[in-house]
Amino acid sequence: MKKVAVLGAGSWGTALSIVLAENGHDVRLWSHRAEQAEEINKTKRNDRYLDVTLPDQITAFYNLKEAVQDVEAIVIVVPAKAIREVARSLTGIIPEHATIIHATKGIEPITLMRVSEMIAEELPEYPADNIVVLSGPSHAEEVALRHPTTVTVAAKNADKNKHAQNLFNSDTFRVYTSQDVLGIELGGALKNIIALGAGISDGLGFGDNAKAALITRGLAEITRLGTSLGANPFSFLGLSGVGDLIVTCTSVHSRNWRAGNLLGKGHELEAVLEEMGMVVEGVRTVKAAQQIAEKQDVEMPITTGIYQILFEGKKPEEVVNQLMNRDKREELAELEILLKEHDS
Structure with missing residues (x-):
């Protein structure tokens, strides 16, 4: 049995805690709200986020130093x-040799x-190559119900990668490894933008043709x-x-799809975010992706269109x-160029 701290008691943090607990680990689930930690310990429930009973191996903490004491990994x-x-x-409170996974x-x-770059900048004494990213098509609601799920972990340090894989891998949660940290993180972040677009498409009343085109492009x-x-271009396949793109663009579990759906129906962004009541990562990522695209001189028409809807007041129909x-x-010319550049 290994001690693992999970920092963040939202739906995804809770679901990953369940995976770890059912793998036999002693899980410390940290919340920044004392009342939430108390509720979890008292009822073995986290009803605001997931409608499941939590395993006994999960203990909630409000004190961060106590939560990470003597742990092998911090998620x-x-x-x-x-x-x-x-x-x-x-x-100053990370145990020696602990693996950081985000x-x-x-x-x-x-x-x-x-x-991973933000974490490395804030923790300059922790080796950046040891930071592991976990990403993939994984709705918390389904993971918590033990539905079959597959994800990828990526780190430049192969030993840390294998450690993360061993912690999480189970009969219902299969974990692959990669060393393309850049590609794995970008895929997980940028797909939220396209999921907003898929929601907008559905909110406008368009059908499967439009959504398939949106996902593909x-x-x-x-x-x-x-x-x-x-x-690595193959990471995006x-x-x-x-x-992750498919699941986030097609599921009602997706916050980004739900937010986009409301935007497509004519709701204003501020009202959408207030109604959602939870973080919609794609909204923030659109700003960053638009900046990166301009900096790299890369054409991203869908991202630009969604940026215009969110921040410039453009109507979805116009976009x-x-x-x-x-x-x-x-269609295939640009893909062939990318693959040739990668092979060379």
């Missing part, structure tokens, strides 16, 4: 905007840093941006790329017309 599962604060709070999908606007522009930054009337081009 960070807080919203991207809270990553820096939580990482900073770990300064399962947060996002990119920071302005700095344009990925989550969305994958093309995610791959364009990712490879321009040095990611894997679990954290096309796998659809804008996308459908772009210059004609050959």
